Amino acid sequence: MDLKRSENPIRLLLFIASLGPFAWGIYAFYFDRLDINPFETLMVLSGHSALIFFLISFLITPLRRWLTWCFKCSDQMKWGKRLSDWNLLIRTRRMFGLYSFFYASVHLGLYLELELSWLWDELLWELKERRFIGVGLFSWFILLILTVTSPKKIQKKMKRWWRRTHRLVYPLSLLCCAHFLMGTKETNIVPYYLVIVAALLGHRLIVAYWPKISREDDTGLEIKRD
């Protein structure tokens, strides 16, 4: 079995599994499983899904780095080199990022429909008075930019600007956490997402400023093979 050829079924599997929260929401809606406060259930489901898929895609670069480190000694083994530079990870990173945008859009759409009934003057009031709404909307715009620039064609056209643009994920990671924490009641705050984001950002900082382990080829793009 060739590892590269087995990528497609794996990606298909991940693609279908990632639809899980969406499918559950649809099922729960039609079969009255949305619990006592269906509005809250849907907002929490879509919001957490967006955040979790963002975190998964945010995790992939460090994960690849660690895999490289783990498999360093197995270079000579069958697949050893391949496992360390597994392009599958980069491709799924894009997929998870797109899923994050998908769930964030569902989240935003539900908010506009269920909370505001598309009353734009209400939205202006909300942006003025409920700061975390503005933070959320701003995060969605960043995700939109990342999504629009995600196809390979555009990636190639943008050249080094692609990487620069996609560095927006770093502020985005903090904005997502801020949106989540600011929307939580002060007595119920457990900052688990923030801890994860801090760890992942910290990891990047260490890597960036520690020349011994920084990698030239770690551009976030697929690695070309002969």
Added chain:
Amino acid sequence: MKNTKITPEELFISRRKFLDSALRAGLLGALPFSSYAFGKESDLAITAEKAATRYNNYYEFTTNKKHVHIIAAEFNTSPWNLEVGGLVNKPKHFTIGSLPPSEERIYRFRCVEGWSMVVPWLGFSLRELLNQVEPKAEAKYVRFETVFRPSEMIGQRRPTLSWPYVESLRLDEAMHPLTTLATGMYDKPLPKQNGAPLRLIVPWKYGFKSIKAINKIELVSERPETTWNKLAPEEYGFYANVNPAVPHVRWSQRREVPLGQLKKIRTLPFNGYEEQVAHLYQGMDLEKHF
């Protein structure tokens, strides 16, 4: 107030509508479509009992609204001793049996978190009780306290809030006939998760004013510190009148979602009781005294 029954007329009408829609829901339930209510018609329908008794903000037990009913099951409410004292001529102890008789009162209930319900309470006006103890002239505020019993109220073992929970009303608010002490809901004694055996209901204020499991009522001359107001005064005012014009940083106070429904609806000033209570606040800047 002319009527002894103070349920607004529209609620009586909505009750009929509720029965009507319940019937239709029964028929529609057989179809494979969602039965979540859309639109205006059911806005004032009585909330399903299962929703009102399974979605409780009751931090004495847990901060998880859906788990309160499980943890509160062990709470012992009988015998219950209610002490009414302070600046009164006749301080008195009550048991649940010696309280004034209860009647059905259907009120809207609006939580500061942006959800709402319509509940048929069983209760009586607080003023009936206050009249029995005869407040002195210098009494200006009524202070309520929830029982402190961390052996059963396990949420009180952690300093989520300062225990015991304290709430307070100005005396004229407390004497308003809408201000209710509830002993039951849905024609049954109050469930433990809803504040058994005795709780306050102030229909025109956010739900956190409606303190649960009261065992002490005191008349005082100075405005007491109240639990949520002390925790975050910018977010939770002392008056806490339902007011769409005063925003909250987290929750929309212009809109609310009735439990069981998908879409939010507009929130009314004083939670729809403006006509009955607005005179209490004449000349006050309610955006300052929120």
